[in-house]
Amino acid sequence: MIQKTIAPFAFSALFLLLAGTLYWDLYWELVWSFLSVVGLAYGVYKKGTLGQLVCAAALLAPLSIKLSLPFADVYLPIEFISTATAVVVFLTIVNAAKGIWLRKFPLPLLWLITFLPGICFSELLDASLKFSALNGIFVVGFYYGCIALAERGIRFPYLPYIIALIPVTVVALYHFAQFEFNPITISGIFKPFFYSHTMYGAVMAFLAAIALGNFPHRSLWKWVFVVCVLLTLxxxxxxxxWSLVFMFLLYALV
Known part of the structure; x- marks a missing residue:
């Protein structure tokens, strides 16, 4: 754990680094982004507000848009928040849980290790590194993060995520109407929030599966299920x- 006497010096050194990059105009956007992530993660970790950070991520994920920064193309603000979430969860695992979650649930980490051969032999190293890093961030931040929240009795905030999808769907319907409901145009009507209709459909199919599994708990999930199936169509x-088809088959078997 970062000691109170060390933390001010560490952050002072980081901000001096930022000042140097501003002076010499060397990757200052990347350094500033890094410092912002570290600052947010450190504050959340010290305050113990991981649940609020995950809730913010759920609310802002569907509303994030792709921006071209000098060092990379990123979806903001979700990639910023998810990176901070991963850092918080990593600190929690190292300093509090003693790595017990990694021993109890090793499969996600083993899956991430399978990315290494692809990175080593990749002809597009930058793209492979970013793809692997994003998967690692989401696995650590949200898979192990949800385990951390579950131990505190906090469920994943589905409701903010579903609410955030409402304006996305409204914008898509508006775009579709502008194109006179021509089915050829449906692949691009979800921009700038979703790159293609397949991403939007995958999210809706995923939510439909969650709603189907929550039928016994609350009747409201039945309506969520119906809406998600219709939006998947x-x-x-x-x-x-096809995801819906396999979902129904598995549900019938179980």
Missing amino acids: FSGSRAAL
Whole structure:
């Protein structure tokens, strides 16, 4: 754990680094982003507000848009928040849980290790590194983060995520109406929030599965399920439709 006497010196050194990059105009956007993530993660970790950070991520994830920064193309603000979440969860694992979650649930980490051969032999190293890093961030931040929240009796905030999808769907319907409901245009009507209709359809199919599993708990999930199935059909994604088919088959078997 970072000691109180060390923390001010550490952050002072980091901000001096930022000042140097501003002076010499060397990757100052990247350094500033790094410092912002570290600052947010440190504050959340010290305050013990991981639940609020995950809730913010759930609310802002569907509303994030792709921006081209000098050092990379990123989806903001979700990639910023998810990176901070991963740092908080990592600190929690190292300093509090003694790595017990990694021993109890090793499969996600083993899955991430399978990315290494692809990185080593990749012809697009930058793209491979970013892809692997993003998967690592989401696995650590949200898989192990949800385990950390579950131990505190906090469930994943589905409601903020579903609410955030409402304006996304409204914008998509508006774009679709602008194109006179031409099915050829459906692949791009979800921009700038979703790159393609397959991403939107996958999200809706995923939420439909969650709603189906929560039927016994609250009747409201039945309406969520119906709406998500209809929106999956609306997305026109064949992969998402197949997901629904397999979901029903597995549900019937279980």
